[in-house]
Amino acid sequence: MERKCVGVDVGGTTVKIGVLSEQGKILSKWEIPTRTQEQGRHILPDVAESILSYFRGHGIVAEDVVGVGIGIPGPVTGDGYTEVSVNLGWKGVYVERELAALLGGISVRAANDANVAAVGEMWQGGAKGYRNIMLYTLGTGVGGGVVVGGKPVSGALGMGGEIGHILVNTEEKERCNCGNHGCLEQYASATGIVKEMRRTLGGNTAPCVLRGKEAFSCKEVLDAAKAGDRLALDTVRRCMRYLALSMQYVTHITNPEIFLIGGGVSKAGEFLLDIIREYYLGFTVMAVEKTPVGLAALGNDAGMYGAARLVLGL
């Protein structure tokens, strides 16, 4: 039987599990709920039971399995330990050791979910063939994955790739969730774009299709901008300018081969990328060649792919 690897992406509400071939083909995938009650103590047993149950149902034995990779929403140290994961209710969990024991000794590799997603995009997604990448995930918040020489960079304190809280505006008066002022997440997340749109509307009286609406989504802002609404376009451009500014920083630190933009906000596609590219070109005067900016391709499956890839060696 061809050997298999398993990718697990643990989110705050669901856990995605996939069984993949060593070539990166998904053979099966499913979801289970994330039981965060009781400090999340059921999560790893649930994951193990779900995987073992699949194995039993398909006549898969331990020898057929290269290993199980798992992405965790929180910092993970090199030996697979998570000091804290707010979303899971975890404090001090030895993920690799505990899950391996629950799986009867199958090899387990754990890493931060954003880093794992970057590995996934590098393996089977928008950065296929590259070894040095920077992935931005623009969702409710802003996540990031830095890969250097094929390996995700988690850093000394697990802050590597925590690009959502890089400072892009030291003049900002409003506070970010993290307690700082002027983090990228305050502008380039879905939440940030909506908030900036409200600011724009409050700051002038020019016409705008969103004016007078009690509530609107990030998608509505992006759609209005695409349709040429002046204030919406100004807002989106201001937000993406901050994103491009952070890309200038990244270029002067790790200088990736490619930038990938993923997450819900990236569904605005080439319209958004063109704005990002325009500002990025303006900011990176020194670089003769310009780093390409592409779209992440795996969507919500990136973490599952990347987690599976972990056990194949990086």
Place this chain on the structure above:
Amino acid sequence: MERKCVGVDVGGTTVKIGVLSEQGKILSKWEIPTRTQEQGRHILPDVAESILSYFRGHGIVAEDVVGVGIGIPGPVTGDGYTEVSVNLGWKGVYVERELAALLGGISVRAANDANVAAVGEMWQGGAKGYRNIMLYTLGTGVGGGVVVGGKPVSGALGMGGEIGHILVNTEEKERCNCGNHGCLEQYASATGIVKEMRRTLGGNTAPCVLRGKEAFSCKEVLDAAKAGDRLALDTVRRCMRYLALSMQYVTHITNPEIFLIGGGVSKAGEFLLDIIREYYLGFTVMAVEKTPVGLAALGNDAGMYGAARLVLGL
């Protein structure tokens, strides 16, 4: 005979050459002039001849030598090729291949000089024992070396660690040498500190020990600041605030275990570090633990150490 490694640090005016033990002890070191005329075509032959002459004089044969490492002021690709080095007059030089041929086949490893200096500090200097570091070299310009997992990060276009041209002030009107506006080098280099001091003096009429002087050095500004001169201190603080801001960026991208500050400006010592630490703490709200900030320890020998270290494997 114990095996030796050779470290070569090529600067714009002199080449530093050192013969080291595998344990990192300098057995001998000397300098030769850098002949930059004729597109720098004499540089590698001069280096080779100088090394071979030392070997002959000391009865050292090829088998006694692990290899020769060389740091180049300019981007160097993974296979030891330099597209351009402005300081050396080079265009398209296969450094590793050419120097190895001139040395009769002794193994050669080449890398960018700032990255090499970071490796040196990690091996025998201020970052001994660490594997993830960020080195700032505050001299006439601002250089940088990023090391992740023990390996220097040169990046896709050799811009990795080019921290001097990271954007720290998008409001800056004056142009940096690179053509951009608001690069770190415009504030945190010796040249930048002097320029900022002039700005401060021009912008107000408060007393200052440097007022009325036709010319003053960066050291004079730092000394005045240390002695409590208000305007000089304000200036140094403003400059170091930008440096600390760039450290916030680095923390959220590669999250090093330690920051090292080297170069002529760093001779101001703990006085300077305290200012940097104060701003860095203020900027990194999210990091529970704070990354230490230390002084580079090897001075002008860092490149020589690091180059020698290259051939021992990273």
